Amino acid sequence: MSSGMRRGFLLSTTHTGRGGPALGSRVTPKKIAEIKIPCHPENQPEEAPAKGETTDDMTHLVLTVVPPSSPLLPDPDMYSALISFKTQKEKLLAIPGFPTSFTTPSPPVYRVQRAGGRFQGLGMFATQEVHIGDLIVRERALLITTQYVPPGPDGRPNIHAFDVAVHQQMSAPRRAMYLALSNIFPELPQTLGILNTNSLYIGALPGYNGACGGVFNDISRINHSCRPNAVFWWDLQSFSGQIRALAPIRPGEQIFITYIDMWPTRTVRQATLLKKYRFRCACGACTLTGAYAQYSDLRRAFIAMQLGDDLDGSTTDADLLAWAGNPALPDTMLVNAAELWLNWLLGEREMEERLSRVVFSRLCKAYAALEDEEAVKKYARQAAAYETAWTGSDGGWLAVAAAPQETAWWGLRRKARESNPSS
Numbered sequence: 001m002s003s004g005m006r007r008g009f010l011l012s013t014t015h016t017g018r019g020g021p022a023l024g025s026r027v028t029p030k031k032i033a034e035i036k037i038p039c040h041p042e043n044q045p046e047e048a049p050a051k052g053e054t055t056d057d058m059t060h061l062v063l064t065v066v067p068p069s070s071p072l073l074p075d076p077d078m079y080s081a082l083i084s085f086k087t088q089k090e091k092l093l094a095i096p097g098f099p100t101s102f103t104t105p106s107p108p109v110y111r112v113q114r115a116g117g118r119f120q121g122l123g124m125f126a127t128q129e130v131h132i133g134d135l136i137v138r139e140r141a142l143l144i145t146t147q148y149v150p151p152g153p154d155g156r157p158n159i160h161a162f163d164v165a166v167h168q169q170m171s172a173p174r175r176a177m178y179l180a181l182s183n184i185f186p187e188l189p190q191t192l193g194i195l196n197t198n199s200l201y202i203g204a205l206p207g208y209n210g211a212c213g214g215v216f217n218d219i220s221r222i223n224h225s226c227r228p229n230a231v232f233w234w235d236l237q238s239f240s241g242q243i244r245a246l247a248p249i250r251p252g253e254q255i256f257i258t259y260i261d262m263w264p265t266r267t268v269r270q271a272t273l274l275k276k277y278r279f280r281c282a283c284g285a286c287t288l289t290g291a292y293a294q295y296s297d298l299r300r301a302f303i304a305m306q307l308g309d310d311l312d313g314s315t316t317d318a319d320l321l322a323w324a325g326n327p328a329l330p331d332t333m334l335v336n337a338a339e340l341w342l343n344w345l346l347g348e349r350e351m352e353e354r355l356s357r358v359v360f361s362r363l364c365k366a367y368a369a370l371e372d373e374e375a376v377k378k379y380a381r382q383a384a385a386y387e388t389a390w391t392g393s394d395g396g397w398l399a400v401a402a403a404p405q406e407t408a409w410w411g412l413r414r415k416a417r418e419s420n421p422s423s
């Protein structure tokens with residue numbers, strides 16, 4: 001998306017890192033309360049390679065295992081094979097305490113089983129009721145690799161590293177797990193075909209900002225939906241992937257993540273999935289017909305328009321503050337718009353992290369300005385659940401839900417009316 005697109009009306013939330021809003025001058029209350037309504041956190045910058053550091057390094061890949069092999073760490077089933085550049089390996093292993101330990105729900109709340117119907121092979125299913133934000137599984141990868149593979153002597157990507165990692169570095173049980181994963185690219189060498197079928201994007205590793213992917217024993221069994229009920233994310237510190245619920249899931253229901261961006265139209269999504277994963281998606285959004293299908297495409301296009309703007313840019317709460325401080329403007333002006341956006345996000349099951357956070361933030365600020373305690377509590381609780389799904393912690397939203405009146409936005413409309421009795 002080009003950053004030159006028109007700035008969307010929803011995007012005027014102050015971005016001050018994980019802190020709260022910087023209130024403008026006109027309606028600043030005397031007492032700035034303790035509880036901040038979270039707003040969009042700054043993105044962690046991907047670490048660019050230091051000048052000259054990776055140039056030589058990037059001519060070849062190095063192989064290692066994480067945690068580093070040690071007789072003191074006897075559990076080979078927890079090791080990830082890592083294919084990276086030397087600088088990445090060194091920076092990773094130099095992180096204090098790396099990798100931290102982690103836990104996953106025990107007994108498991110899911111089962112990997114034959115998916116049946118339109119799905120080839122296996123899928124992941126809930127065995128217990130799961131709520132938004134709940135952890136479903138956390139797992140160390142079988143293999144983590146950079147996407148960029150330097151050329152070998154013949155000038156073609158040197159994919160030999162995948163064979164070495166799988167056949168020489170993995171323990172026998174880990175290798176068996178890897179080789180049992182599905183492979184939709186039989187024309188490729190087996191280790192690469194499995195990688196391309198199953199790897200999930202994990203972002204960059206320290207030392208080089210190129211993309212990396214991870215292959216997992218259970219997480220890679222999750223099928224795709226354009227209306228997913230779960231989200232995958234990667235935690236560098238523990239070197240683990242996790243799946244959390246994005247919607248309530250009942251026992252026996254299949255768990256889905258999205259493999260692709262969700263905002264393109266159905267035609268574009270289907271073409272991408274066919275090309276990259278060789279299946280025709282028949283999810284709830286892809287099987288809509290007629291006006292419903294058009295409406296879904298339209299809502300996703302509007303969501304994309306908002307995302308097209310630079311959400312991390314220097315946006316402010318200026319319009320919220322201008323509304324709060326001007327009693328002549330309708331009370332419902334901003335909440336109506338934000339509720340419409342939230343309904344579109346929920347309707348498409350496209351709870352895009354950055355945009356949803358902005359919407360919840362605006363709803364809570366506007367309802368706090370209107371002194372509508374129940375509405376602030378409702379949206380702050382929802383925001384807490386989604387924030388937990390995206391990050392593993394509620395991000396401060398539960399404090400807002402517990403005491404809306406303690407936020408700096410509380411009562412700004414009334415205060416503005418009191419100081420402008422004529423308007």
Ligand SMILES: C[S@@+](CC[C@H](N)C(=O)[O-])C[C@H]1O[C@@H](n2cnc3c(N)ncnc32)[C@H](O)[C@@H]1O
Nearest residue numbers: 119120121122182198220221222223224277279
């Ligand atoms: C990462 S694997 C997912 C697990 C796979 N079903 C298995 O048995 O291991 C990706 C492959 O699963 C299948 N798949 C995933 N989502 C699907 C869907 N919504 N409909 C049909 N097939 C799907 C496709 O063959 C795709 O290439």
